[in-house]
Amino acid sequence: MKRILYEAEHEAFRESARTFIAKEVVPHYLEWDKAGIVPRELFVKAGELGLFAAVPEEYGGAGVVDFRYNAVFAEEAAAAGVTPATLGPSLQADVCMPYFLEMTTEEQKARWFPGIASGELITAVAMSEPGTGSDLSGIRTKAVRDGDHYVINGAKTFITNGINADLVITAVRTGDHPHRGLSLIVVERGTPGFERGRKLDKVGLHAQDTAELAFTDARMPAANLLGVEGDGFFGLTRNLAQERVSVAVSAVAQCVAALGWTCGYVRERKAFGKPIGSLQHIRFALAELATEIDIAQQFVDRCVTELVRGSLSPVDAAKAKWWTTELQGRVMDRCLQMHGGYGYMLEYPVARAWMDSRVSRIYAGTTEIMKEIIGRSLDIG
Known part of the structure; x- marks a missing residue:
């Protein structure tokens, strides 16, 4: 049955995506599969391809918010048999991007978007915990307000891009209510008290880095709160x-x-x-x-x-x-x-x-x- 989802511009992007995957991913795929991680340079090259084009123009993107381009990229990765190696950039485009587009302040946009658009900043979302999976109301990682900072304690697991990520959108508990007590704070690479655990050895998706994260009195500026406190759920x-x-x-x-x-x-x-x-x-x-x-x-x-x-x-x-x-x-x-x-x-x-x-x-x-x-x-x- 003929598909009617895509228009001419999406098919033009398909040709670019197919060429990109054939040149930048396929020759290295087995090496990355054995290493359990893709190099950071792949995100930069994905940025050059335009995978992060949803970033507004004033911050280095194209301002094109159209998930069909993301879908084309996923289809071409699958056709080449290299989906695991492309999941990191896809996570940034498909999953993380909406949080930054919808919940950031102007100051946060100016601070993070240029690096996200270029692929020089890698993003992740940290929801799952050792004792909590699909039940978001069970999140126990806690963030306590201390002046102009939040002090974060807890652990996350099964985090895609966990090793490579520079910006981790972290679901934390800031109150007792199961839902209205959750907030989202962007934890940045290099924050004291924020540590990566082991790179997890998985059954499949070997080229995709998946990690444990630990927070021990990690102090993040309140300016890294996404949206308002209590809006995380x-x-x-x-x-x-x-x-x-x-x-x-x-x-x-x-x-x-x-x-x-x-x-x-x-x-x-x-x-x-x-x-x-x-x-x-x-x-x-x-x-x-x-x-x-x-x-x-x-x-x-x-x-x-x-x-x-x-x-x-x-x-x-x-x-x-x-x-x-x-x-x-x-x-x-x-x-x-x-x-x-x-x-x-x-x-x-x-x-x-x-x-x-x-x-x-x-x-x-x-x-x-x-x-x-x-x-x-x-x-x-």
């Missing part, structure tokens, strides 16, 4: 819909890529004297996947359209996130199976994609949390 929930659509876009794009790799493989691989693609079981299995992927693509495209219009509901974002990531798991498993023993070899992109896909049902809100959001919207008691 609402700031987080306002931006979760875009984060979840971002995950859905990538999930479907990786399904499309895996289906393409598998169709190519079954055309070439022979068994009993003929290509295995000629076997009815293989054809039927691929027909099922192709149909499910196409249906998912149309729903996600509609979600992106609504996001760009500013009318995407949290419920529809939750539907997109849970359905596409569960589909991603099924697609990767069946595609690997059709590769036979070669599918289990890491030199084949389908093997890496299979490992990388598992976390998509967990981060940005688990499948179970997505179903809870959808279920509550049904008003059935």
Whole structure:
């Protein structure tokens, strides 16, 4: 089915993104995969590409707030089989950018935006804690006002860009109320009392640095508060819909890529004297996947359209996130199976994609949390 999401300017960006990924990411991907981190220079090059173009013009960006460009970049990364290496820049563009666009003061914009636009400043969001995941009301990291500063104590975990980040949007407890007691403070690299823990050794997404963060009497100026004190929960929930659509876009794009790799493989691989693609079981299995992927693509495209219009509901974002990531798991498993023993070899992109896909049902809100959001919207008691 023909997609109608993109316009000419998005397809022009696609060509630039494809060239960028082929030149700047693909040749280094396996090296970064082994290192467990991408170099900071990749963010600078992504800035030159225009991935952070949402930054207003007066601060070095283009002032173009259109998530479709972000989606194009994610699709091209998936097609090249290098999604983990691009998740850091994508997190900055997809997840962190709205906080800086919507919640910063003029002074904060002038201080941070030029570096964000150029990629010289790397950003992250720190919500999850060792004892708290999807339940934001359970956040325990505390910030106590002390004159013109906040003193922060606590710990965060599973933080994407945790090692590379210069600016960490940190969810902290400034009051007792489960929701109105949360605030967001930008913690900067080099702050005394702010330390990076170990770079976490994950099942997949090896090229993406994920870390633990610790705060021990870390003093941050009150000028680093995003929005007003007590508005943190609402700031987080306002931006979760875009984060979840971002995950859905990538999930479907990786399904499309895996289906393409598998169709190519079954055309070439022979068994009993003929290509295995000629076997009815293989054809039927691929027909099922192709149909499910196409249906998912149309729903996600509609979600992106609504996001760009500013009318995407949290419920529809939750539907997109849970359905596409569960589909991603099924697609990767069946595609690997059709590769036979070669599918289990890491030199084949389908093997890496299979490992990388598992976390998509967990981060940005688990499948179970997505179903809870959808279920509550049904008003059935």
